[in-house]
Amino acid sequence: MSIPLPTAPASGRPHVLIVGCGFGGLEAARKLQKADVDITIVDKTNHHLFQPLLYQVATAGLAAPSIAAPIRVLFRGHSNVTTLLGEVTQIDPAARKVQLADGSQLGWNHLIVAAGSTHSYFGNDAWEPMAPGLKTLADAFEIRRRVLVSFEAAEVETDPVRRRALLTFAVIGAGPTGVEMAGTLAEIARHTLEGEFRHIDPSSAEVLLIEGGARVLQAMPESLSQRALEQLQKLGVQVRLNARVTAIDGTGLQIASPFSDGGAGLGSHRIDCGCVIWAAGVAASPLGRMLAAATGAETDRAGRVKVLPDLSLPGRPDISVVGDLAAAMSHQPGKEPTPVPGVSPGAKQMGRAAASNILRRIAGQPTEPFRYSDYGNLATIGRNSAVVDLGSPFGPLRFSGKLAWLFWLFAHIYFLIGFRNRFVVLMDWASAYWSFQRYARVVADVRAKGKD
Secondary structure: OOOOOOOOOOOOOOEEEEEOOOHHHHHHHHHHOOOOOEEEEEEOOOEEEOHHHHHHHHOOOOOHHHOEEEHHHHOOOOOOEEEEEOOEEEEEOOOOEEEEOOOOEEEOOEEEEOOOEEEOOOOOHHHOOOOOOOOOHHHHHHHHHHHHHHHHHHHHOOOHHHHHHHOEEEEEOOOHHHHHHHHHHHHHHHHHOOOOOOOOOHHHOEEEEEOOOOOOOOOOOHHHHHHHHHHHHHHOOEEEOOOEEEEEEOOEEEEEEEOOOOOOOEEEEEEEOOEEEEOOOEEEOOHHHHHHHHHOOOEOOOOOEEOOOOOEEOOEEEEEEOHHHEEOEEOOOOOOOEEOOOOHHHHHHHHHHHHHHHHHHHOOOOOOOOOOOOOOEEEEEEOOEEEEEEOOOOOOEEEEOHHHHHHHHHHHHHHOOOHHHHHHHHHHHHHHHHHOOOOOOOOOOOOOOOOO
């Protein structure tokens, strides 16, 4: 039986309700935590997750607590911040209330919706059970289980054809997550598992990276994209470009790709594999369309809510949308507005900007348009391999290889939440670098899904 929650705090101060504690929601709450307001954070999980390193949990490089922190711990000592574990199921803008899954309601004076994104299978949602994506810890645990169990199953498989399939891993989508996942899987097969099996050679495993476009890391300059491709191939990853997945089932997938002999059109062929990982599409949380329907706002094709320059909704200055849920534009002085990319720096900056505009509204001041600062893009491919594309006052700064890998490593450690997490991750990476081992290779129950 749920206990009804008050719709708003009794302090009389403005109440800011934040839905979601990803990068955008967390930064908004941090910006407001010392202001004369009451804050309520509602999230479906009890932790903030550092998603850029989630693939490391999925590939047994890091334990889950190393990249996650309980939300309550992050706001310990701030008596004006209330944290609730719950899922928003309805939004009533007229009454300024949201309803949670347990039937309780929360009111607001100012609402920030930062519910993030989910996987997009481009209309093929039936593929999800066979090809899990990577957005949550539960996703990471399930992918890790499938990867490790595939090697274990191959060890006892006597049919050479089936064994070959069990040792074939397909990653769909060559964005940063797909590239990082494929490179790490290749390292696991060729280094981590060396000498541990008696009936199979883990290094014979095939790692496929399947991309529908003409190159990997398409958001990066072509020169870095080519360098990333070369580094992937050096690791042993088989990269299939201009290849479109047409079907996925429990034992493999079907792809359409250009004929290898240069013939016109596409050839279709099947790949039998033991593990398929989806990294090809992102869609806004369903909460975006729910909010748009309730407020009359528009959404784009990915379900992101179109916002005004100050990140609020048309006609609803009390509601702001940030992060992956917002189809936001950057309004630099003297320049045409440009779309804000769906990356963590953008979500962080939007969270802080939305919070600042709330404080301006409370003070009776005009709000300011959002201006995104692009600090560049990073992607790691594997051991001593990464690509970096940075902005600088002197023009783009682009490099790859070991120096880029070191830059990527220390940048991610710097942005992790909390000193303990930074220290633990640094020690785990140092140990893995020298020993080639991954010590988070534990599966509690090979039959369980989404557990650790």
